[in-house]
Amino acid sequence: MLKLSKLTDYTTVILSFMASNTAHIHSALEVAEATGIALPTVSKLLKLLVKAKFLRSVRGAKGGYNLAKRPEEITMADIINLMEGPIALTECSITQQGCGQASGCHIGGKWSLINRTVHNALESVSLADMIMPSAFPSEVLIPVKSLLR
Amino acid sequence: MLKLSKLTDYTTVILSFMASNTAHIHSALEVAEATGIALPTVSKLLKLLVKAKFLRSVRGAKGGYNLAKRPEEITMADIINLMEGPIALTECSITQQGCGQASGCHIGGKWSLINRTVHNALESVSLADMIMPSAFPSEVLIPVKSLLR
DNA sequence: GATATTGAGGACTATTCTAGTACTATATGA
DNA sequence: TCATATAGTACTAGAATAGTCCTCAATATC
Ligand code: FES
Ligand code: FES
Numbered sequence: 592m593l594k595l596s597k598l599t600d601y602t603t604v605i606l607s608f609m610a611s612n613t614a615h616i617h618s619a620l621e622v623a624e625a626t627g628i629a630l631p632t633v634s635k636l637l638k639l640l641v642k643a644k645f646l647r648s649v650r651g652a653k654g655g656y657n658l659a660k661r662p663e664e665i666t667m668a669d670i671i672n673l674m675e676g677p678i679a680l681t682e683c684s685i686t687q688q689g690c691g692q693a694s695g696c697h698i699g700g701k702w703s704l705i706n707r708t709v710h711n712a713l714e715s716v717s718l719a720d721m722i723m724p725s726a727f728p729s730e731v732l733i734p735v736k737s738l739l740r
Numbered sequence: 741m742l743k744l745s746k747l748t749d750y751t752t753v754i755l756s757f758m759a760s761n762t763a764h765i766h767s768a769l770e771v772a773e774a775t776g777i778a779l780p781t782v783s784k785l786l787k788l789l790v791k792a793k794f795l796r797s798v799r800g801a802k803g804g805y806n807l808a809k810r811p812e813e814i815t816m817a818d819i820i821n822l823m824e825g826p827i828a829l830t831e832c833s834i835t836q837q838g839c840g841q842a843s844g845c846h847i848g849g850k851w852s853l854i855n856r857t858v859h860n861a862l863e864s865v866s867l868a869d870m871i872m873p874s875a876f877p878s879e880v881l882i883p884v885k886s887l888l889r
Numbered sequence: 890g891a892t893a894t895t896g897a898g899g900a901c902t903a904t905t906c907t908a909g910t911a912c913t914a915t916a917t918g919a
Numbered sequence: 920t921c922a923t924a925t926a927g928t929a930c931t932a933g934a935a936t937a938g939t940c941c942t943c944a945a946t947a948t949c
Contacts, residue, residue: 593742593744593820593824593858594824595742596935596936596937597936597937598936598937618894618895618896619895619896620895629938629939631938631939631940632937632938632939634896634897635937635938635939637896638896638897638898641896641897642897648895648896648897649895649896649945649946650895650896650897650944650945650946651894651895651896651944651945651946651947652892652893652894652895652945652946652947652948653894653895653946653947653948654894654895654896654945654946654947655895655896656896667854671742675742675743701865701869701870704865704869705816705861705862705865708861708862708864708865709742709858709861709862711861712854712857712858712860712861713854713857713858715857716850716853716854716857720850720853721850745906745907745908746907746908747907747908767923767924767925768924768925769924778909778910780909780910780911781908781909781910783925783926784908784909784910786925787925787926787927790925790926791926797924797925797926798916798917798924798925799915799916799917799924799925799926800915800916800917800918800923800924800925801916801917801918801919801921801922801923801924802917802918802919802923802924803916803917803918803923803924803925804924804925805925
């Protein structure tokens with residue numbers, strides 16, 4: 592289904608929630624209740640997000656989390672990159688030298704074209720776009736030609 | 741990693757091979773040897789591709805497979821769609837009514853924007869593009885604005 | 890200063906999904 | 920009729936994912 596893992600989904604929901612109210616800090620419990628995701632899972636993800644510098648944390652009583660960046664600065668590509676590693680649809684697009692079935696492959700470097708195409712698509716959507724009631728990325732043109740070098 | 745399953749990868753390799761030589765039919769064994777993928781797996785995938793109308797099959801001795809469409813008519817989006825189902829990065833983008841954590845979700849229909857963005861990207865690359873030594877999709881512009889309705 | 894609250898960090902388990910294999914039936918050319 | 924090749928289905932082992940739990944560290948409040 593070319594689907595994201597549930598955790599990536601959750602992460603997006605959590606970040607959207609944080610972005611929609613940047614004023615004060617939110618405890619893990621608060622986030623869990625607001626999003627409907629189980630507390631232990633939320634907790635796990637929040638820690639991850641702090642490590643990745645997307646969130647800041649405050650420890651101790653009355654502690655919690657808030658966004659460390661502006662919503663415009665976090666794109667879907669960033670989130671996916673964090674949760675699932677670099678966007679690489681196949682093994683052989685990571686190393687440039689082709690994968691196992693090297694011998695018979697007529698594709699070669701074409702995967703990297705596809706990867707970049709998808710990556711650009713995901714980069715065109717930011718957290719800010721996610722929370723706007725009906726605002727959209729103004730007009731992002733993705734000339735496939737420009738992806739090549 | 742936002743990665744495709746291996747089977748999808750294999751399928752692309754197999755289809756590319758078929759596309760690079762549309763003249764005569766290829767037996768499963770021939771495809772397996774050419775691509776380096778294990779025969780049983782190749783066989784399984786070829787059957788699937790026939791069912792999906794991407795390939796035609798000829799049964800019996802001297803039988804085999806060949807492309808049922810022109811390489812330009814098969815896009816990466818088609819292949820992924822076949823192997824992994826409709827491109828839907830998350831559960832809730834399938835049904836329009838939101839997923840489990842409905843209550844606290846500030847995202848709503850925004851997923852479908854992302855899905856369409858990615859889908860368009862993948863649709864811009866066809867099998868023909870994959871086999872051309874260095875040809876690329878001429879110039880596909882993806883105005884994100886146009887994805888919305 | 891004691892205590893309650895909240896995050897940090899890591900380990901562990903159950904479950905689900907994927908990949909790969911095997912086996913039987915059917916069609917066709919020689 | 921036999922050799923060859925696809926059609927269809929069922930099964931198994933392995934890997935990845937999701938989710939939970941437990942202990943330690945920091946801080947606010949009383
Ligand atoms: S080398 Fe991996 S698909 Fe071609
Ligand atoms: S309803 Fe599923 S992520 Fe919002």
